[in-house]
Amino acid sequence: MAGGTSTPALAAAVTGAGALGSLGFAYTQPEGMQRDIDAVRERTGGAFNANLFGAPQPAAIEPSAQRAAIAAVSAYYEEIGLPAPQPVRPPYAPDLEAQLAIVESSRPPVFTFHLGELPARRVRHLQSLGIKVGGSATCVAEARRLETNSVDFIVAQGAEAGGHRGTYLRDPYDALTGTFALVRMIVRAVRAPVVAAGGIMDGAGIAAALALGAQAAQLGTAFIACPESGAARVHKERLLAAQEDETLITEKFSGKPARGLANRFMREMGAQGAPHLAFPAQNALTGALRAASAKAGNPDFVAMWAGQAVALARALPAAELVAALEAETLECLRRLAALRR
Numbered sequence: 001m002a003g004g005t006s007t008p009a010l011a012a013a014v015t016g017a018g019a020l021g022s023l024g025f026a027y028t029q030p031e032g033m034q035r036d037i038d039a040v041r042e043r044t045g046g047a048f049n050a051n052l053f054g055a056p057q058p059a060a061i062e063p064s065a066q067r068a069a070i071a072a073v074s075a076y077y078e079e080i081g082l083p084a085p086q087p088v089r090p091p092y093a094p095d096l097e098a099q100l101a102i103v104e105s106s107r108p109p110v111f112t113f114h115l116g117e118l119p120a121r122r123v124r125h126l127q128s129l130g131i132k133v134g135g136s137a138t139c140v141a142e143a144r145r146l147e148t149n150s151v152d153f154i155v156a157q158g159a160e161a162g163g164h165r166g167t168y169l170r171d172p173y174d175a176l177t178g179t180f181a182l183v184r185m186i187v188r189a190v191r192a193p194v195v196a197a198g199g200i201m202d203g204a205g206i207a208a209a210l211a212l213g214a215q216a217a218q219l220g221t222a223f224i225a226c227p228e229s230g231a232a233r234v235h236k237e238r239l240l241a242a243q244e245d246e247t248l249i250t251e252k253f254s255g256k257p258a259r260g261l262a263n264r265f266m267r268e269m270g271a272q273g274a275p276h277l278a279f280p281a282q283n284a285l286t287g288a289l290r291a292a293s294a295k296a297g298n299p300d301f302v303a304m305w306a307g308q309a310v311a312l313a314r315a316l317p318a319a320e321l322v323a324a325l326e327a328e329t330l331e332c333l334r335r336l337a338a339l340r341r
């Protein structure tokens with residue numbers, strides 16, 4: 001969970017409890033990646049996952065597009081007490097090659113990428129270093145392509161999922177198949193192991209994913225409210241207050257569609273059809289606004305990523321949550337097995 005939610009403490013606690021902790025490095029500079037990987041290794045000898053976004057940086061942005069995108073957010077900057085936003089300049093995000101160099105030198109046991117693909121040659125090189133490699137798919141075509149590119153496993157990300165849609169071969173709004181349907185279709189379409197993601201918050205969800213033929217489940221939203229997570233306090237509070245699905249998909253925060261708790265920024269920018277820059281330039285443009293809003297405890301301009309099953313979130317320490325998930329999964333499987341009688 002890039003952007004501050006995943007922390008070495010969270011990843012290490014999850015790994016230490018017997019699951020696979022993840023470090024979301026999409027927005028992390030190489031030095032920070034190395035520091036966090038070392039911090040996880042200091043805390044646990046277990047396997048963990050490092051994750052990057054495979055999205056290419058946009059070409060140069062026209063001044064007119066900059067002006068329009070800035071105009072769309074200026075009033076919010078003023079309202080929160082920030083100086084007027086300035087045109088963003090490349091690089092808008094850390095350099096993917098430099099990030100991959102850290103993955104290659106530090107060799108996390110598992111590496112996954114989201115929002116794109118790596119060529120088969122690169123995947124095989126990572127595998128030759130002893131790294132298990134996975135990629136995200138939001139439709140069957142992406143899963144097939146990832147398999148052609150030799151990944152060890154495929155994360156099937158259903159439309160329920162919190163955070164960025166991993167779609168890279170289609171318009172993301174045409175790739176909103178729910179987890180139930182998507183996992184089953186991908187399991188049938190590829191030979192690689194499938195990891196189900198999207199809307200899974202408890203053992204019943206994990207058991208359902210296993211029943212659909214997934215080998216594992218990937219949970220994001222379920223871990224946001226853990227004390228070890230670095231999510232902003234207002235994000236955790238709103239998440240725990242959610243009574244039902246209160247999420248929307250927006251591209252106005254980063255430039256790519258992502259699901260989060262609905263707030264003023266998402267609603268107003270969406271309703272106006274406000275212009276935005278391409279990913280990740282828009283993420284750079286809204287960065288100061290998001291940070292100031294979070295600091296002020298004001299949910300209006302914070303990207304509070306969350307999946308559709310958000311109302312099932314629990315504020316447990318990560319190790320306790322993993323233990324509860326395991327117990328619930330086994331209990332659910334036992335209950336289902338008893339149906340035979």
Ligand SMILES: Cc1cc2nc3c(=O)[nH]c(=O)nc-3n(C[C@H](O)[C@H](O)[C@H](O)COP(=O)(O)O)c2cc1C
Pocket residue numbers: 001002003005024025026051052113114136157160161162163164197198199200218219220221222224305306307308309
């Ligand atoms: C706060 C947050 C941040 C996320 N960041 C990433 C990320 O950096 N990389 C990634 O592959 N997926 C990311 N995701 C998506 C998850 O990998 C996964 O698809 C999703 O959390 C599953 O749905 P759920 O949130 O309903 O459990 C993020 C999700 C959330 C909620």
